[in-house]
Amino acid sequence: MNLTLKVWRQKNAQTSGKFVSYKAENISPDMSFLEMLDVVNESLTHKGDEPINFDHDCREGICGMCSLYINGHPHGPKRGITTCQLHMRTFHDGETITIEPWRAEAFPIVKDLAVDRSAFDRIQQAGGYVSVNTGGVPDGNAIPIPKVIADEAFNSATCIGCGACVAACKNASAMLFVSAKITQLGLLPQGQPERYRRVQSMVAQMDEEGFGSCTNTGACEAECPKEIKLTNIARMNNDYFSAKLFREDEVHEQGH
């Protein structure tokens, strides 16, 4: 296959960027999208030009490091997969492919197609955990958990923290990401003691990072590579209002 790529190039957050066109030649349909970029980068390197910078690591859809806004979709046109799992057989010979970074105020550009998603880490640091120290915990089977609950918690826990939900949202809202963690821990007995405190701390941090608000468009769910459901957001809102109405004092007492 031969393709034309329109790629966003930007040296760093301080400079402005622009689209540059490249030819991708002799691409095999069995290649992954990132392998196609590897090929382009090898030829740029041979010419002494700077290769295109993009984030990636596991290349099997689990680390959440890859991003890329491809032809107007985060992680490309196929549902339920990440960019690294996208294969070139999805495209046709001669096609022009536009490749951009995630665009959101809370995700400043690092270089070319890579962005800074450390805001996600800071939200998790604000409360995405159960406060137990190592050692001295009860036996793993001490508290039975109904299989349906465990499975539901697991589904929320499969979020890979990629940020596609933010990139997809016209308001750059991070609600789907934040609600996935809140739902996972909120469903499990281990997460109960800090349930209301957690939701308030994480939402407060989310707001502080400059993510937009949710207007229920559902673009996040449609583009999420792990198919995290909007019901997570409903649960989070529930817990949040419940906390605000009845349990807010707890946070102020225990907050750091």
Place this chain on the structure above:
Amino acid sequence: MTLDAKIPQGPLAEKWSKHKFDLKLVNPANKRKYDIIIVGTGLAGASAAATLGELGYNVKAFCFQDSPRRAHSIAAQGGINAAKNYQNDGDSVFRLFYDTIKGGDYRARESNVHRLAEVSVNIIDQCVAQGVPFAREYGGLLDNRSFGGSQVSRTFYARGQTGQQLLLGAYSALNRQIHAGKVKMYTRHEMLDVVTIDGHAKGIVTRNMLTGAIDTHDGHAVLLCTGGYSNVFYLSTNAIGSNVTAAWRAHKRGAFFGNPCYTQIHPTCIPVTGDHQSKLTLMSESLRNDGRVWAPKTVEIAEQLRKGTLKADQVKEDDRDYFLERKYPAFGNLVPRDVASRNAKEMVEEGKGVGGSGFAVFLDFADAIKRLGEETVKAKYGNLFDMYIQITDENPYKQPMRIYPAVHYTMGGLWVDYNLSTTIPGLYALGECNFSDHGANRLGASALMQGLSDGYFVIPYTLGDYLAKIGPKKVDTNHPAFAATKKDVVDHVNKLLALKGTKTTNEYHRELGHIMWEYCGMARTDEGLRKAKGLIQALKADFWKNAIVTGENEEVNASLERAGRVADFIELGELMIDDALMRKESCGGHFRVESQTADGEALRDDENFAFVAAWEFKGENQPEELHKEQLTFEAVHLSQRNYA
């Protein structure tokens, strides 16, 4: 220097308890006076950082990804072992210990392995308490599955994403300590050297991968938790960024490298399709619980399958050779990885390989789907099947998967004593980065167990002993060693940036991978290894003349990062060859063609090779010096492994 493994005295089952009591403790009020550097925040590093932070130490943690949640541990699929015996099927600490020693082909240290089996049970409790959503049965209790090399069900799992869930658990504990101010996290930082003062590790040098700033960091101790080096083979199941640089630079500063040639080739990976391939994808070993491995009985049928004139499901039952079930009736498809891999290779060499390239055998779920129904199979393995479909465009619910072995894990790594200390006092190695617990072959679901054991339950004790002995006096950052080591790093970076040749570092890496796979892969010969050594030396010389590195230091520069890693892989490759040449026996994943039994199994030579090889760096382009840690076995009887 003589190697001292510092194995505690006393009966095997009491060593760890007794040792914990004998270790010195750091007074709680003094803990905050100690700074601990942790490089790597995968399972081993994140669990260590969180636990040491909870104890009150000041921790500085580093990783090269943009978040600790992305460490390669995230990709582990199948599960984690623990001797809980929840299934009442005869498991025990001793059995897990025994299986691990035997699975490792009697090349691991008994005392370490027993400790690992002991603390395995605590790991599961810890993870459950953190909110890790393990798979459960309808009664609400934890579910288990069995894994290769064992006859009991002791593997805990979270669908096909166990590593992800365990890492997110450790990451959450780490986040809590970051929030509490006890851990300072440095992401997108690459460690490039260790600073030693009077022979003790006192700091590291890092490069900030966003700005290029090269800085020193001081600490009373340094923990390397930087993962394995499978990517020396270029193609492996590891993440693209996994590398040996941290361990290798530490090696060059005096940390001995243990058993570098012990690598694990995993039997069930998606076969290579072409030269563009950047990595290989594992299909979890858990699939062998329900999938049956087979190859066509005759070369003629294989030929038709390769050409596509015959489809796998059209091959008659009588024409299929379920070779693992045939040769190993007791373990069947669940034989250890090295055995399964070598058998697949044999089939291919006999001309019975399938798929376009002929480098594959089948893993078939037809029987499982008949027996359990498609829904059950989907619930167990759905995400793996999806992954397979994505990559191959074939449907394993309808057609058997094609699989072939690929490099997956490195049992070798920095040599450590019982306390996880390297030969540089104050420098520790945890997780896949050390050589310890798996001998010459790792059993499935045991790496996650070891990483978390090292981080949550071992290092918090053993490190305290060292710290109590050296005392909390501040590290002297004006010591010339800091400036000198930093200068070495700057010089190395500049040397790389000056390379403006004709070949990309990726091309060198691929070439190195070809050499390693061909001569130091599933079967190794004296002749081949000697040839490989020459090839690698030539490759190294050529790299430093003709490689291309683009850009400058003061920016995000993936080309520079890659170049440094490839340069280190080339040097490591040579040491692996030396180690493989030296070890004239076969054991576990190290198969020397000259040393095999009549039926082609690995043949050990316990008389001459029951030792750990620990290599000492002696200077650039000098032969390394071999030190031997003799292995003694008291609790198990050395025997030829037999899985029939």
